[in-house]
Amino acid sequence: MTENPTGxxxxxxxxxxxxxxxxxxxxAGAVAGGLLGGVYGLAKTPAYTAxxxxxxxxxxxxxxxxALGFAQAYGRVATQLAVLGDxxxxxxxxxxxxxxxxxxxxSPDAPMVAITATSARPDLAADMANAVxxxxxxxxxxxxxxxxxxxxxxxxxxxxxxxxxxxxxLTGLVGASAGGLLGGxxxxxxxxxxxxxPGGRPASVPGPAVAADAHGQL
Numbered sequence: 001m002t003e004n005p006t007g008x009x010x011x012x013x014x015x016x017x018x019x020x021x022x023x024x025x026x027x028a029g030a031v032a033g034g035l036l037g038g039v040y041g042l043a044k045t046p047a048y049t050a051x052x053x054x055x056x057x058x059x060x061x062x063x064x065x066x067a068l069g070f071a072q073a074y075g076r077v078a079t080q081l082a083v084l085g086d087x088x089x090x091x092x093x094x095x096x097x098x099x100x101x102x103x104x105x106x107s108p109d110a111p112m113v114a115i116t117a118t119s120a121r122p123d124l125a126a127d128m129a130n131a132v133x134x135x136x137x138x139x140x141x142x143x144x145x146x147x148x149x150x151x152x153x154x155x156x157x158x159x160x161x162x163x164x165x166x167x168x169x170l171t172g173l174v175g176a177s178a179g180g181l182l183g184g185x186x187x188x189x190x191x192x193x194x195x196x197x198p199g200g201r202p203a204s205v206p207g208p209a210v211a212a213d214a215h216g217q218l
Contacts, residue, residue: 047163050122050160051157052130053112053114054137054152066147067111068110070111078102078115079098079103079104079132084132093128101118102117117129123159133157136151
């Protein structure tokens with residue numbers, strides 16, 4: 001068995017990368033990443049988002065601070081089974097779809113709940129957001145005598161006209177950035193060029209004795 005006197009063999013990719021100029025690796029990575037990102041953006045199904053808003057209003061037996069606290073509570077229960085079970089009737093989709101497609105958000109300064117739904121169909125996104133808002137309002141009405149807070153529809157969700165998902169141009173830009181970064185990493189790990197004499201031996205550096213002899217001849 002013949003041993004390799006030059007040590008372990010480097011990967012072929014790094015060996016080829018050694019001979020390429022630095023700018024070509026960066027450019028190739030950016031172009032390849034941009035193409036892949038653009039194709040992904042074109043192939044991915046666009047997503048549409050619609051948001052419905054409800055507001056907590058205190059009655060004569062309550063105060064704004066209580067309404068703010070109940071708005072936070074309603075925001076947490078809006079995606080629970082008790083609310084989604086009613087919302088599925090108006091949305092026309094199963095509870096599982098509502099659970100994965102609907103999110104809620106509340107504000108620490110305003111007694112308002114934002115109910116956002118996402119779907120590949122713009123009309124369905126608006127229907128799901130409005131259905132959950134309607135179901136949540138009805139559940140709040142059933143407990144108004146105890147909470148002294150009424151939940152009212154503030155703004156209905158409308159059918160979105162543009163997708164909320166990233167456009168092919170944006171995904172292409174992200175892909176180009178990632179490809180350029182990958183090309184830079186290849187530059188960092190590629191083998192360095194060896195400095196050799198024409199005979200294949202490493203270039204020699206004059207030692208101290210040779211340098212001293214040359215200095216004595218001056």
